[in-house]
Amino acid sequence: MTRASNFAFGLTLVLYLAAMLAAFHHLAFRREGSARAATRLATAGAAVHLSSIVMRGLAAGRVPWGNMYEYATAVGFLVVAGYLVLERRSGVRTAGGFVLGLVVLSMAAATMLYVPPGPLVPALNSYWIRIHVLAAMTGSSLFILGTVFTVLYLVQDRRARRLTETPAMATVGAGLPADHAEGADEPVASEEVAPGRLPAPGVLDRLAYRTIAFGFPVWTFAVIAGAIWAEQAWGRYWGWDPKEVWSFVTWVVFASYLHARATVGWRGRRAAVIALVGFVALVFNLVVVNLVVSGLHSYAGV
Amino acid sequence: MADPMASFAAVWRALRSMRTALVLLLVVAVASIAGSLVPQVVNSPGAVASLYRDQPVLAQVYQATGLFDVYGSWWFTLAYVLLLVSLASCLGPRTRALVRALRRPPQPARELETLRHFAEGTVTGSPEQAVDRARRVLRRRRYRLGRPNGEAAVAAEKGASREVGSLLFHGSVFLVVVGVLLGKGFGFTGQATLIEGETFTEAPASYDQPPSRGRFFTEDMHRGFQVRIRAFEVSYRESGLPREFVTSVDVLEEGRVVRREAIRVNHPLEHQGVKLFQQGYGWAPEVRVRAQGRTVWDGPVVFLAGEDQDRRRPWRGVIKLPSLRPQVGLELRLFPDPVAALAGGPMLEARDPFLVFTAYRGDLKLTRAQNVFDLDRTGLKRFEEGGIGAGQTATLPGGVEVTFTGLREYTQLRVARDPGKGLVLAGALLLLAGLLPALYGSRRKVWLRALPDPAGARIQVGGLALQRRAAFEEEFARLARDLAGVGTLPGPS
Numbered sequence: 082m083t084r085a086s087n088f089a090f091g092l093t094l095v096l097y098l099a100a101m102l103a104a105f106h107h108l109a110f111r112r113e114g115s116a117r118a119a120t121r122l123a124t125a126g127a128a129v130h131l132s133s134i135v136m137r138g139l140a141a142g143r144v145p146w147g148n149m150y151e152y153a154t155a156v157g158f159l160v161v162a163g164y165l166v167l168e169r170r171s172g173v174r175t176a177g178g179f180v181l182g183l184v185v186l187s188m189a190a191a192t193m194l195y196v197p198p199g200p201l202v203p204a205l206n207s208y209w210i211r212i213h214v215l216a217a218m219t220g221s222s223l224f225i226l227g228t229v230f231t232v233l234y235l236v237q238d239r240r241a242r243r244l245t246e247t248p249a250m251a252t253v254g255a256g257l258p259a260d261h262a263e264g265a266d267e268p269v270a271s272e273e274v275a276p277g278r279l280p281a282p283g284v285l286d287r288l289a290y291r292t293i294a295f296g297f298p299v300w301t302f303a304v305i306a307g308a309i310w311a312e313q314a315w316g317r318y319w320g321w322d323p324k325e326v327w328s329f330v331t332w333v334v335f336a337s338y339l340h341a342r343a344t345v346g347w348r349g350r351r352a353a354v355i356a357l358v359g360f361v362a363l364v365f366n367l368v369v370v371n372l373v374v375s376g377l378h379s380y381a382g383v
Numbered sequence: 384m385a386d387p388m389a390s391f392a393a394v395w396r397a398l399r400s401m402r403t404a405l406v407l408l409l410v411v412a413v414a415s416i417a418g419s420l421v422p423q424v425v426n427s428p429g430a431v432a433s434l435y436r437d438q439p440v441l442a443q444v445y446q447a448t449g450l451f452d453v454y455g456s457w458w459f460t461l462a463y464v465l466l467l468v469s470l471a472s473c474l475g476p477r478t479r480a481l482v483r484a485l486r487r488p489p490q491p492a493r494e495l496e497t498l499r500h501f502a503e504g505t506v507t508g509s510p511e512q513a514v515d516r517a518r519r520v521l522r523r524r525r526y527r528l529g530r531p532n533g534e535a536a537v538a539a540e541k542g543a544s545r546e547v548g549s550l551l552f553h554g555s556v557f558l559v560v561v562g563v564l565l566g567k568g569f570g571f572t573g574q575a576t577l578i579e580g581e582t583f584t585e586a587p588a589s590y591d592q593p594p595s596r597g598r599f600f601t602e603d604m605h606r607g608f609q610v611r612i613r614a615f616e617v618s619y620r621e622s623g624l625p626r627e628f629v630t631s632v633d634v635l636e637e638g639r640v641v642r643r644e645a646i647r648v649n650h651p652l653e654h655q656g657v658k659l660f661q662q663g664y665g666w667a668p669e670v671r672v673r674a675q676g677r678t679v680w681d682g683p684v685v686f687l688a689g690e691d692q693d694r695r696r697p698w699r700g701v702i703k704l705p706s707l708r709p710q711v712g713l714e715l716r717l718f719p720d721p722v723a724a725l726a727g728g729p730m731l732e733a734r735d736p737f738l739v740f741t742a743y744r745g746d747l748k749l750t751r752a753q754n755v756f757d758l759d760r761t762g763l764k765r766f767e768e769g770g771i772g773a774g775q776t777a778t779l780p781g782g783v784e785v786t787f788t789g790l791r792e793y794t795q796l797r798v799a800r801d802p803g804k805g806l807v808l809a810g811a812l813l814l815l816a817g818l819l820p821a822l823y824g825s826r827r828k829v830w831l832r833a834l835p836d837p838a839g840a841r842i843q844v845g846g847l848a849l850q851r852r853a854a855f856e857e858e859f860a861r862l863a864r865d866l867a868g869v870g871t872l873p874g875p876s
Contacts, residue, residue, distance in 0.1 A: 333408055
């Protein structure tokens with residue numbers, strides 16, 4: 082079972098890589114065929130990935146997210162699955178290569194932390210590991226997806242600004258309905274026109290917002306569930322353990338992002354930068370807190 | 384110097400602005416990071432102590448700036464108190480505005496054609512009938528309707544849940560804070576190390592150190608019930624990883640057993656609002672020491688695990704015998720499973736346990752504050768070393784007899800009471816409940832006008848969504864179909 086799971090893991094990487102190449106091919110040459118191929122390859126990859134995760138769980142006889150390697154690969158799966166759902170719903174297909182590239186990189190990095198499947202230490206042996214960790218992974222994957230869209234938004238926003246600075250293009254973006262200023266999920270970029278091959282900044286901004294606004298309550302729930310579990314396992318619901326500190330920081334920063342989008346003068350690029358800060362906190366919590374800082378969660382690390 | 388009231392008003396205005404709240408949120412985030420990078424007294428006192436030893440200057444700086452206790456420092460407190468004030472200052476007016484808006488019926492609109500969403504159609508029946516039908520349709524869709532004003536028109540709106548949710552979310556933060564403060568003020572936490580067979584009384588003297596109590600916690604809030612440790616067991620997997628730690632206990636009230644329970648990791652015991660958690664465990668060898676014809680020590684000694692976590696090193700314990708002249712101190716090393724240790728493996732279970740001792744005599748210096756697990760060797764001289772198996776006796780020079788009579792286990796329980804945690808949980812759940820409509824709700828307004836028409840009534844429908852406009856597009860199309868009949872005309876886009 083372990084070997085089959087590891088084989089499926091390798092196959093997943095190959096499929097994701099192929100999907101990434103197809104997606105970039107689509108981005109570069111606008112071929113419909115390669116976009117379809119990218120989606121199919123990524124879907125196949127996600128299916129194989131899921132089978133790898135399930136087999137790993139069977140081999141270990143527990144949930145397949147009991148250490149850092151498993152956590153990272155499961156988050157990778159959720160990111161790809163989330164992206165595929167979003168692609169279907171929004172019709173935006175040009176961001177796939179970036180999402181897959183990020184997932185392939187992080188999965189490859191996770192193999193350095195590979196450990197054979199094994200049982201959990203008593204502290205982790207609770208049904209809360211299903212609830213708390215699953216919510217944390219789902220929230221993280223949504224924040225990661227939101228970050229990819231945010232980065233692409235910043236790129237496109239910059240391009241759009243350059244275009245509007247040239248006099249010939251000065252009219253682009255003028256004449257937007259005045260009511261655009263209201264409502265946090267409305268286009269805040271001055272552009273609904275795509276500069277280049279990636280989607281328009283407004284489209285990317287909305288996608289980023291929706292993904293993060295979906296991730297935020299999930300993350301909130303993960304933190305609450307973690308506190309309930311901590312109360313059961315350690316006798317206090319909050320103790321400023323490094324993991325707790327950084328998940329709180331992540332929560333506060335993404336809360337700031339949501340607020341920034343409703344604050345005059347912070348919309349658009351400034352809000353996007355806050356989202357990137359949130360992503361840094363998220364990654365710091367996963368990598369540095371697990372591997373470098375010692376705390377109560379550190380045994381869950383590797 | 385400006386007028387103090389004016390500057391107060393200026394500060395108040397600044398606190399009420401969203402921008403200030405945003406900055407304060409980020410300040411709280413940055414401030415809390417500090418506590419994860421600098422060791423905290425509450426979480427890792429050992430790391431703080433070693434920093435004092437290795438880098439005294441840096442430690443002084445940390446101490447002076449409150450970095451060893453970030454979450455209790457004045458600047459962290461200031462940051463979150465300001466945030467709470469800022470939150471409260473905008474919650475008040477927003478709540479009033481919401482109440483006012485909910486009391487005020489939706490207002491009629493003049494020009495429907497200029498609205499972002501507009502549709503027109505013709506239905507049979509009089510305009511009045513059409514309006515009645517529209518009111519029913521809208522009410523079924525949970526729109527709030529304006530008062531009939533004699534005209535054949537309807538004004539409706541929906542989606543106040545967005546603001547209600549947002550207020551609930553932000554208000555719940557206060558509930559959480561109150562719960563935290565309540566727990567801090569009226570709760571306590573302590574730790575008790577208990578050898579199998581011992582009985583613990585939930586009273587101050589029973590704890591290893593005085594329990595850390597809240598400011599408003601008084602002595603009489605200890606419950607006084609008793610917990611008898613029937614047995615402690617730890618089981619291991621073949622790999623040497625622990626599988627489970629179980630403390631079997633009887634709970635006694637006034638000497639009578641009222642409950643028989645097992646305390647496991649992740650399965651605390653709760654009794655009278657006090658929770659007992661499995662926290663640690665270890666070996667407690669029973670030792671008898673006789674000297675000068677009398678027994679000077681007879682009982683179990685709590686041993687600490689070796690510095691390593693994998694149980695390969697011996698356990699450490701100390702016996703202090705101040706009643707002997709000269710005073711005697713024994714440093715003890717326990718090998719629970721010497722054969723496993725020789726093979727280089729971990730010592731998990733007791734198999735032919737072996738006790739190695741180093742005996743000192745002189746002045747134990749007990750008049751000074753001491754760690755029970757260490758000997759202060761400055762006034763002591765080593766006079767004998769040796770080892771004994773279970774049941775064996777070693778006779779030291781001077782006629783001191785040390786007998787290893789048996790081996791027991793001890794369990795370490797964390798005992799805590801937090802009367803605020805229910806409120807914290809309620810606050811957290813309300814916060815989550817408010818978050819969903821606050822993020823996903825949208826305010827929508829719909830107006831309808833029915834005009835006389837030879838075929839029946841001509842219906843004009845206009846709509847506006849303040850959020851989630853793309854989603855409203857579809858909703859409006861369906862609404863227009865229901866309100867204006869099948870013959871809906873697409874409005875000007």
